Amino acid sequence: MENRVYIIGHKNPDTDSIAAAMGYADLKQRTGMPQATPARLGDPSPETRYLLERFALPPPMLLADVYTRVGDVMNAHPQYLPTDATMRDAGTVIGEKRIVPIVDAECRLAGVVTLDDIAARYLREHDLASGAQSRIAIQSMVRTLDGELLAGDLEGDWQGRVWVGAMRTESMVTLVQPGDMVVVGDRERPQNAAIELGVGCLVVVGGIPPSTETVELARAHNVRLIATPHDSYRVTRLLNLSIPVSEIMRRDAAYADLDDLAQEAEETLSGRETVALPVVDADRRLVGIVSRGDLLRAHGKGVILVDHNHSTQAVDGLEQAQLLEVLDHHNLGDLHTPEPIYMKLEPVGSTSTIVAELYQDAALDPAPPIAGLLAGGLVSDTLLFRSPTSTPRDRAAGTWLAGLAGISLDELAQGMFRANSNYEHTTPQHLFAANLKVFEWGGRRVGIGQAETVDIAYFEQHAEEFREEMRRLKQTENWNYAFFLATDILAQSSKMLIPGDEERVVANRAFGINATGGCVELPGVVSRKKQVVPPLARELA
Incomplete structure (x- = not known):
């Protein structure tokens, strides 16, 4: 099984999510966890791409899920035989798995021979006496x-x-x-x-x-x-x-693909006489063998979550993984673990701030590119310390990181905000999904998107397209409510776009206003985490 520990931010990753994952992975690698691997659950935003390019850092690997797959648990060095091998050859290598894969000249799976096949053939001694057919x-x-x-x-x-x-x-x-x-x-x-x-x-x-x-x-x-x-x-x-194994091998025998879910392989083996399956790649080449024992010993992929701790925002398959740590600056979510784990939830403006402080606790300095990336994550989530979620700790961490990276935070923020407000090659649908978080309160599923911008006019011009996208997602994703915040960084205010009367009623009650149209003005509101989620949660819980 692979021994990577994936450090992952939330779905639809924002800059802080990716920066924290990469920064914390670097710290873990330097403090005794060489297998720590940063990962992301979506495409980087223009703002994040700007930072990665500026500091010459590759984006973390894209991860679809952390379900345990056959390739994670299989034996990657199986015994196998060519089609011209003999039955006696098969008997000498078949081993405890009671099955041996048979491959052609290019190592593609041709069939399998089981211990039962060998035994049955061995007992048919009359075949040769009456004239060998093979x-x-x-x-x-x-x-x-x-x-x-x-x-x-x-x-x-x-x-x-x-x-x-x-x-x-x-x-x-x-x-x-x-x-x-x-x-x-x-x-x-x-x-x-x-x-x-x-x-x-x-x-x-x-x-x-x-x-x-x-x-x-x-x-x-x-x-x-x-x-x-x-x-x-x-x-x-x-x-x-x-006689050659090709004469009696099972050509239609079951097998597993490298990327099959381990659970699917268990179901395939259930009720079958064989205790193992050959594993093939996309070209049907043999790459391993997986047994019932391998599947029973599977213990899930190691995962560390950063910048979130709600199951609706987490990587798919988390329930099959080994959750090792959580590092976050949001409210306590709904995750459950079978045993105690390390959790660090701090009331600061960004997870990048927490990672920076952990470097300091370890008496280590991040390399200038990592320091610059973490500074960008901190600037993004605190809106350069203008957000009400910003704390003195964020400012202290930002100053320290800027010094290590040799940058100006003001200049960095200007470049990031410009990158994030260039909508030439995007759509309202993509913008809504790019920084979307899904919450569940009182049995109700709520999708809340947000875009921080210096070009608020774009969102005013395309407001109906955003509303149409929210109506569509409510149906396809089984949401009860949907909201979208267009946050004006310069004016320090937000426009909340709402798709229907249900959201308008909830917004009026939650924020104590009396909106009548499809856009709710929220002066002074810039933080989804601190100024939007809590009143909506209280109203809907």
Whole structure:
């Protein structure tokens, strides 16, 4: 199983979410958790991209979910065999998983052989006596018999009946046909008689080599002559295991894809005789094998949440993961864990502030690019300390980070706000989703989007498009209410766009106003966390 610990912000990540994830991952790597990996749950905003480009930092990896997948728990180094391997080869490698994948020349899955298949074939010893239906490669036969080819061509194959030369020579010559196989011990007369009959193969058992004359006779008649240390009984059993696995493999056997959910693999194995599944990639190449034991031992991916602690905002599959820590500056959410974990929820303006203070606690300085990114996250969430959520701790952390990065916070803020207010290549639908958070109060699901801007006119011009998008999402996402805040950074106020009468009634009660249209004016309101969520939660809880 992979040992990464993902440090993840919320869905529809804002700048603070991504900055905190990257900054905290760097700190964890430097303090004993090298597997800490920053991740994001959506595309960076223009503001975030501006910061990443300015400080020459790659965006964190995009993560769809943290469900446990087959690739996380499989054995990545499985035993497997080519299609021309023998049944005896399969028996030696099949192991406790009771199954061996069979692959073609390009390592693509061709089928599987199970322990039951081998056992069934081993018991069918009459097949060869009555005439083998499968061709057996001479190389495979010699290898399976632990034998030595004394005469004849090692290339090619054999097919026919098998005779054990226990009868009188006179009887044998009346039964054996050209092309048959004769298995005989240290008896030169029947050995030579079989050669002169033109048998396809003569196997001399018991570990006693045939005479030089017999070997020369076999060469003269172009008869394959094999000497083996095994007795006649074991040879006939081993011949049955010389056939290629391709003859009896299960070509339609179940398998798992690398990205299948572990739960789906469990369901596939449930009720089946086999205890394991081959695992293939998109090109059907074998990449592993997963057993019931592997699935039972799965313990979920390690996850640390930053900048949120509500399940509706968290990565999909969190219930299957190992939640290790939470680092946030929002109200306490609804997460549950089976055991105690480290949680740090602080009443400050940004999670980047908390990360900066943790660097200080560890007596470490973030590198200038990380310091600049954290400063950007702090500036974004506090609106350059103008937000009512801003605290002296935020200002102190911002000053310290700016010094390490060698930047001016005022100049950084101007660049960020300009980047975030360029709407040339975006749409109202994208803007609503870009910084959306979903809450659940009193059994009601509420979606609240926000955009911070220095171009409030854009939102006034496209207000109806925002309302249409909210109406659509209420239906498709099963929300009870939807709101959107267009926050004017310069005027320090917000326009709340509402899609219908239900939201208007709730807004009027929550904010003590008497709005009548589709836009609610909220002077002095700039913080969703501190000025919008609490009154709505009180009204709807």
